[in-house]
Amino acid sequence: MCPMNDAAATAALKSRESTIGICGAGIGGLVLALRLAKLGFRPMLFEARSREAALSEGEFLTLAPNGMNGLRAVDCYEAVLREGLETNAIELCNARGRRLALADQTDDRARFGARSVTVRRGTLTRILIETCEANGIIPQFDRRVSSVASHVHSVSLRFSNAVDLSVDLLVAADGLRSLVRSQIFPEFPAPHFTGLIGTGGIVDVDIPATEGVMRMTFGERAFFGYIKTATNPVYWFNSFAADSADAVRGLDPHALAERIRTMHADDPFPNAEILQQVHRVERSYPIFDMPLLPFWSRERVVLLGDAAHAIGPHAGQGASMAIEDALVLSSCLTETINHKDAFTRYEALRRPRIVRVMKLTRQNASRKRKSTRLGVLLRNLLLPLLLPIGIRAGRKLFAYRADLEPWSSKGAEYAAGNNQRDAA
Numbered sequence: 001m002c003p004m005n006d007a008a009a010t011a012a013l014k015s016r017e018s019t020i021g022i023c024g025a026g027i028g029g030l031v032l033a034l035r036l037a038k039l040g041f042r043p044m045l046f047e048a049r050s051r052e053a054a055l056s057e058g059e060f061l062t063l064a065p066n067g068m069n070g071l072r073a074v075d076c077y078e079a080v081l082r083e084g085l086e087t088n089a090i091e092l093c094n095a096r097g098r099r100l101a102l103a104d105q106t107d108d109r110a111r112f113g114a115r116s117v118t119v120r121r122g123t124l125t126r127i128l129i130e131t132c133e134a135n136g137i138i139p140q141f142d143r144r145v146s147s148v149a150s151h152v153h154s155v156s157l158r159f160s161n162a163v164d165l166s167v168d169l170l171v172a173a174d175g176l177r178s179l180v181r182s183q184i185f186p187e188f189p190a191p192h193f194t195g196l197i198g199t200g201g202i203v204d205v206d207i208p209a210t211e212g213v214m215r216m217t218f219g220e221r222a223f224f225g226y227i228k229t230a231t232n233p234v235y236w237f238n239s240f241a242a243d244s245a246d247a248v249r250g251l252d253p254h255a256l257a258e259r260i261r262t263m264h265a266d267d268p269f270p271n272a273e274i275l276q277q278v279h280r281v282e283r284s285y286p287i288f289d290m291p292l293l294p295f296w297s298r299e300r301v302v303l304l305g306d307a308a309h310a311i312g313p314h315a316g317q318g319a320s321m322a323i324e325d326a327l328v329l330s331s332c333l334t335e336t337i338n339h340k341d342a343f344t345r346y347e348a349l350r351r352p353r354i355v356r357v358m359k360l361t362r363q364n365a366s367r368k369r370k371s372t373r374l375g376v377l378l379r380n381l382l383l384p385l386l387l388p389i390g391i392r393a394g395r396k397l398f399a400y401r402a403d404l405e406p407w408s409s410k411g412a413e414y415a416a417g418n419n420q421r422d423a424a
């Protein structure tokens with residue numbers, strides 16, 4: 001691929017001929033590739049993992065209505081809805097099983113156009129990859145980007161198999177530990193451990209269905225959540241406080257399962273009963289956080305999704321933010337002639353919303369941390385008052401339709417309005 005001069009690159013961007021490389025075929029990278037292709041670009045998608053690993057790694061996640069709506073723009077909404085579990089309420093209980101709050105989301109579809117959907121990660125990835133392939137985008141698996149350099153007229157990439165390539169623009173969608181971010185923005189801080197570790201899984205257990213309710217417990221020792229429909233297994237997760245990100249790294253899957261069981265042994269029914277059937281926990285996920293980065297692009301490289309703004313899972317918005325980023329960035333590239341203007345506009349549209357999600361995520365995370373007995377008592381007293389406020393704030397995020405108006409003034413005003421409120 002030969003790099004172009006600025007004038008030619010600008011013209012080519014307008015005519016969709018410039019080569020847009022995407023590092024990372026996670027949720028954000030795949031949605032971006034799909035959307036760019038739909039808009040007439042020809043993206044190239046590089047993924048470090050093998051296809052098999054991409055299809056099998058990870059457990060499940062819940063996509064908020066705004067993320068589900070985002071999937072409409074890349075024709076994946078129906079398939080994900082079909083294969084996922086509709087989530088129509090979140091119930092939060094204390095360690096004795098008493099309800100602290102219920103976030104009723106049964107009107108999500110009427111209010112926001114979509115429900116929250118809990119889906120296996122591998123299933124979501126498969127749907128996105130198959131849709132890519134059906135649209136002529138072939139993700140290049142086993143292609144780990146090992147170094148990257150941005151020049152005036154191009155970006156050069158080196159892969160771990162020593163092959164070199166040059167693209168006109170590069171989108172870093174390579175997640176929390178983005179190699180592209182660390183090389184192009186070496187002055188940016190590294191993600192830091194938040195003091196919480198998550199685990200989860202999917203297991204067959206004969207317990208009553210929750211009928212679309214994600215039931216969560218602030219247990220004495222750790223936080224637990226699960227959802228179960230009549231015809232599906234139990235989808236469960238937990239998070240617990242730890243002094244270091246490596247706290248359980250050395251444990252084998254049996255020992256880790258045993259450790260998780262112990263954490264929830266005194267939880268209300270059916271948390272311990274679910275975990276009795278969990279004999280292996282293959283992986284733990286230390287939760288990392290990043291301060292808001294000062295900017296997301298430099299020359300011809302732009303950050304997207306977790307690479308730009310790692311958001312922990314505590315507000316259930318990380319994947320939805322990556323999807324929204326992808327739709328907004330692709331629209332900005334379409335509507336703006338110069339890539340620098342496109343990157344600037346993308347960032348201006350996305351940053352206020354990301355600030356809001358980060359704030360909510362941190363609030364939610366703080367309630368899951370280890371606490372003294374007095375702290376737990378206070379938490380249980382205050383949560384019934386605070387949770388409805390948090391739930392209302394979380395639901396406000398559902399309203400933005402990146403699929404319909406990704407760059408319109410309505411989207412920008414919505415975001416700006418939220419930002420002003422944040423600042424107030």
Ligand SMILES: Cc1cc2nc3c(=O)[nH]c(=O)nc-3n(C[C@H](O)[C@H](O)[C@H](O)COP(=O)(O)OP(=O)(O)OC[C@H]3O[C@@H](n4cnc5c(N)ncnc54)[C@H](O)[C@@H]3O)c2cc1C
Pocket residue numbers: 023024025026027028029046047048049060061062063064143144145146173174175176178179180198199285286287304305306307311312313316317318319320321322
């Ligand atoms: C325990 C846990 C639970 C979560 N639950 C939820 C949830 O319920 N709902 C929700 O919305 N979010 C959830 N999240 C957050 C969500 O998973 C992320 O926000 C989301 O995956 C970000 O998407 P992404 O595309 O930016 O990055 P990723 O999905 O991380 O994708 C990055 C991709 O880049 C690839 N890559 C990395 N380096 C390279 C390289 N050098 N070269 C080529 N490829 C590379 C990786 O292999 C990967 O495929 C959770 C996160 C955790 C840790």
